[in-house]
Amino acid sequence: MAHRNVPLRLRSTAKRLRSEMTEAEKRLWFHLRAHRFTSWGFRRQSPIGPYVIDFVSQAARLIIEVDGGQHADSTSDRARDQWLTERGYWVLRFWNNDVLARTDSVLEMIASALAEASPPSCSPSLRSGERPPPQGGR
Secondary structure: OOHHHOOHHHHHHHHHHHHOOOHHHHHHHHHHHHHOOOOOOOEEEEEEOOEEEEEEEOOOOEEEEEEOHHHOOOHHHHHHHHHHHHOOOEEEEEEHHHHHHOHHHHHHHHHHHHHOOOOOOOOOOEEOOOOOOOOOOO
């Protein structure tokens, strides 16, 4: 996405969030950055539409959100996920403590999602511990 298409306020917010990443976000970014994890490239704290998302692989249309307890049963997160899935993204959500305590399991779930060559255009948001729906019939 060209910077000129992103409002300055959103770019400033993304830049600030990159410098204020949580420990869980830092740990996950260590694995995702520079194609260390898979051949899929990821960006962090990236503006998409009116939102700044934690991690995105544009090529895979996969968004990864790392959440703290304040996101439990968040209606704004559900609306955000719906907006993103309507635009062809697949959203995976993980709790901070899962990323910190079970990093390998989180990475396995991400790898499983990336193994799907083309994620569904309208997939539900998944919370850590859930599996993506089967992709049969494609």
